Amino acid sequence: MPADRGGLADPDAIETLFARGVTDGLPVVPPTRERVRRAIEATGRDGSELIALVPPNYGRATVEKIAINAVMAGCRAAYLPAVVAAVAAVCDDAFDLHGVSATTNAPAPLLVLNGPVRGALDVNCGAGVFGPGWRANATIGRAVRLVCVNVGGAVPGVVSMSTLAHPGRYTYCIGEHEEASPWDSLAVEHGFAPGRSTVAALAADAPLGVYDHASRTAPDLLATIAASLAVIVNHKMTHWGDTLLVLSPEHAATIAGDGWGKPEIRRFLHERLQRPVRELVPGRDGGEGLPEHVLRKFADPGRDATPIPKFRAPEHLKIVVAGGRAGRFSAIVPGWSFAHGSSLVFRAIDAP
Amino acid sequence: MHDGVFFEDHGIPTATVVSSEFVGAAAAQARALGADDYRTVAVAHPIQPLTREEVRVLADEAYGEILARLTA
Amino acid sequence: MSDYLDPTDSVAVPRTTARRAASLEGKVVTLLDISKAKGDHLLDRLEELLRERAGVRAIVRKRKPTFARPAPEPLRQEILASTDVVVEALAD
Numbered sequence: 001m002p003a004d005r006g007g008l009a010d011p012d013a014i015e016t017l018f019a020r021g022v023t024d025g026l027p028v029v030p031p032t033r034e035r036v037r038r039a040i041e042a043t044g045r046d047g048s049e050l051i052a053l054v055p056p057n058y059g060r061a062t063v064e065k066i067a068i069n070a071v072m073a074g075c076r077a078a079y080l081p082a083v084v085a086a087v088a089a090v091c092d093d094a095f096d097l098h099g100v101s102a103t104t105n106a107p108a109p110l111l112v113l114n115g116p117v118r119g120a121l122d123v124n125c126g127a128g129v130f131g132p133g134w135r136a137n138a139t140i141g142r143a144v145r146l147v148c149v150n151v152g153g154a155v156p157g158v159v160s161m162s163t164l165a166h167p168g169r170y171t172y173c174i175g176e177h178e179e180a181s182p183w184d185s186l187a188v189e190h191g192f193a194p195g196r197s198t199v200a201a202l203a204a205d206a207p208l209g210v211y212d213h214a215s216r217t218a219p220d221l222l223a224t225i226a227a228s229l230a231v232i233v234n235h236k237m238t239h240w241g242d243t244l245l246v247l248s249p250e251h252a253a254t255i256a257g258d259g260w261g262k263p264e265i266r267r268f269l270h271e272r273l274q275r276p277v278r279e280l281v282p283g284r285d286g287g288e289g290l291p292e293h294v295l296r297k298f299a300d301p302g303r304d305a306t307p308i309p310k311f312r313a314p315e316h317l318k319i320v321v322a323g324g325r326a327g328r329f330s331a332i333v334p335g336w337s338f339a340h341g342s343s344l345v346f347r348a349i350d351a352p
Numbered sequence: 353m354h355d356g357v358f359f360e361d362h363g364i365p366t367a368t369v370v371s372s373e374f375v376g377a378a379a380a381q382a383r384a385l386g387a388d389d390y391r392t393v394a395v396a397h398p399i400q401p402l403t404r405e406e407v408r409v410l411a412d413e414a415y416g417e418i419l420a421r422l423t424a
Numbered sequence: 425m426s427d428y429l430d431p432t433d434s435v436a437v438p439r440t441t442a443r444r445a446a447s448l449e450g451k452v453v454t455l456l457d458i459s460k461a462k463g464d465h466l467l468d469r470l471e472e473l474l475r476e477r478a479g480v481r482a483i484v485r486k487r488k489p490t491f492a493r494p495a496p497e498p499l500r501q502e503i504l505a506s507t508d509v510v511v512e513a514l515a516d
Contacts, residue, residue, distance in 0.1 A: 013428075022431050031429045056354070057384050059433035068431045099492025102377070150431040158380045161373075287401075291461065340459075340490035354494040355456070355512055363442045365509045369466065371516035378515070386436035395466070399516040404465045411469035418470065419478065422453075422509045424444035 017072070022150050024142065024170055028072035039067035042077035043084055044350075051084055052091030055098035057153030061087050065151050066143070073143035079121055079136060082199060083143045085347040086111050089201040090144060096342040100203045101154035104161050107336035108168040109144055110204035110244070112320060114187035117197035117349050118175040125175035127324030129246075130207055130331070141171030166206040174322055180249035181321035182256035189262065190346055197349040202244055202318070203342035207331040208232065212251070218258035221251060222265060225330060226272040229317075230310060232334040236280050236288045238308045241316045241337025242344045245269075247330045248323040266314035273310035277301050280308055318344055353381040357390060367421040369414060371397035393417045449479040451508040458491040463514035470511065491515065 010016060013030040017023055029035070040047045040063055047064035054061050063084065070083045090097050090109045100107050113123050124134035132138060154160040156169075178185045187198040210228045215221035225245065233240060245265075247255070255265060281301050282289030290301070290308065298304045311317060316337070323329070336342050356368040370378050372394045382390035395410040402410075445451065453474055455467045471483050486503060488495040495503075503510060 017428065031431060032427060033429065036429050054433075056381060057433075057435050059435050061433075064429075065431065065433055068429045072431060096492055098494065099490070102381075103492065146431065151433045153381075153384050153435075155380070159377055159384070161377050341492060353515075355488075355500070356510075357439065358494070358500060359504070359510050360441045361439060362504050364504065364507060365442045365444050367509075367511045368515070369511065369513035371514070374515055384434075384436060385439070387439045387441075389439075389441050395514070397516060399460075399462050399514060402462060404462075407462050407465035408469040411466045411473065414466075415470065415473045415477075418511060419448065422444065422448060422511070424446055 022072070024145055024149070026170070029074050031068045031071045035071045036064065036067050038077045039071050039075070039080050040064055042080040043067070045084075052088050054087070054091055054147060054152035056101050056159060057151075059151040059153060061091065061147055061151050066147060069146040069150055070139070070143040073146050074135065074139040075143050076135065079140050079143075081351060082113065082117055082121065082140055082349050085349040086140065086144050086199045086201060087147050089199055089345045089347040090148070092345040094343045095201055095203060095345045097148065097152065100336060100342060101148055101152055101160050103336070104163045105336055106162050106164050106166050106205055107203040107342070108166060108172050109148070110168060110202045110333060111141055111144065111173040112186060112200040112202070112244070113173070113175045113198070114178065114185045114192070114200070115197035115349070116195065118178075123175035125177040125322055129174045129177070129322045137173045137175070138171050141173030145169060145171065168204065168206055172204065176320045177249060177322045180252070180325055182252055183262050183321070186318060186320045187346065192346070192348065197351070198346055199349055200344055200346045202242060202333065202344050203336040204244065205334040205336065207246065207333050210330045210332060211328070212330075213328045216254065218255040218260040218264070219268070221254050222268050223272070225332070226269050228332055229269060230273055232332060234286070234288050236286065236290075238280065238290065238310055239312050239339060240310055240335070241312055241339070241341060242318055242335040243311065243316060243337065244318045244320065244333040244335065245330065246320055246322050246333060248327055249321060249325045250328050251330045252321045262319050265319060266317045269317055270309060270311060270314040274307035277304035277306045277308060312339070353378050354385070357382060357385050357387045360387065360390065365422045367418045368392045369395060369418065371395055371399050373397040391421065393421055447479070448474070448509065450481045452482045452484060452506065453480050454484045454486055454503050454507040454510045456495070456503065456510055456512040457485070457487040458512060458515060459487055459489060460491040460514060460516060466514050467511070470513075
């Protein structure tokens with residue numbers, strides 16, 4: 001047995017791994033025994049422990065298989081507990097990874113990290129939060145993607161049939177900028193203690209930027225944001241589910257300055273995002289519209305003024321504060337969350 | 353595809369109808385599960401913009417193949 | 425090269441397809457709607473054709489809650505217990 005030389009003994013290590021069809025199209029770090037051993041060790045678990053079955057193949061994501069993919073993604077060993085928790089989250093039945101991985105729609109698992117893990121792993125929560133430059137964000141998200149493909153079988157264009165997909169399928173991982181938030185974090189709102197590290201997974205489209213430089217009150221700013229939320233998926237989609245609103249620190253401060261908290265934001269947006277049946281009839285402003293089984297409930301849909309909500313309930317509007325302290329920009333991250341579809345799922349990150 | 357493989361595993365002949373763009377994905381998924389012989393019945397893609405009548409015509413066209421898939 | 429550990433997991437197990445009868449005469453046929461829009465139109469017409477031409481004993485209509493997941497185990501068991509063949513539609 002030759003000494004482990006980090007894959008350097010093989011001058012074509014990167015090409016070898018491309019040839020095996022186990023990459024995301026970018027070079028991967030060769031998963032040598034020594035690297036994988038260190039990664040497994042960092043979890044404090046046995047390599048053979050089963051964390052989840054990964055749809056659509058329902059392949060076995062053991063700690064070892066997760067570690068191999070995390071090494072390939074470029075993770076430091078210290079990231080492994082976060083990766084293990086994220087894999088468990090996306091494989092929760094409520095996330096519907098089966099649908100996420102097979103659909104012609106575009107969702108990718110967006111990971112949102114909360115708690116001390118952000119500082120410990122140097123997770124970016126600030127300027128450029130969705131962008132490049134931070135190893136933890138880049139490789140934790142990428143590791144989950146590689147697990148979905150290599151263990152779950154979601155090979156793009158073969159089993160995973162997304163028409164367009166989006167760049168978040170390479171990696172999609174942010175931290176909440178808790179230090180710049182006037183409110184409880186996403187995790188605390190969902191019942192976790194403030195000192196707990198967590199990962200939340202949302203089956204998500206690409207972020208849609210909302211620019212508002214001028215609004216100085218909560219109602220003004222949220223009116224702008226509501227108008228952008230109104231068109232997600234398509235402008236006549238209704239009864240949608242979990243969707244993430246990423247407020248920049250400046251926008252959050254404007255809203256909090258009026259004494260509004262997250263419940264007030266949700267209530268305002270939900271009430272504003274309702275349209276009468278007559279505006280949602282297929283053929284008016286486009287062929288899309290309310291589905292047949294909903295239209296049947298109304299005697300004369302073309303004249304009916306009954307309000308239909310964009311989101312099934314205010315609670316489906318999930319809110320985090322993230323991004324740089326300067327800039328009056330927020331982002332909407334539409335979930336893939338039709339009825340019986342995917343929901344936001346949390347997992348605590350266990351320190352080894 | 354998982355449903356079809358499940359029913360076949362339990363001795364129930366199954367015809368899974370898919371639009372033509374998904375024949376390859378269905379076959380790949382079946383192969384991944386070890387069901388190399390599993391075959392779907394294809395109808396012309398796309399489905400979603402079609403009227404009820406247009407979809408019914410697809411059923412007429414596929415009927416013979418569905419019957420063949422369910423019998424020896 | 426073979427020193428690299430395998431990131432994949434194969435779940436393939438040997439499987440065979442079910443034995444087929446010569447015809448559907450006297451058989452119970454379950455039409456399973458995957459809950460994708462328009463699939464019911466196809467199954468409606470298929471039900472008519474089977475009734476007119478195949479001599480089936482009965483046609484049972486079932487619907488799974490969403491196309492985005494495999495059918496729930498109780499529904500699978502219910503179908504298994506009461507049918508001779510299944511037609512599932514329409515994935516698009």
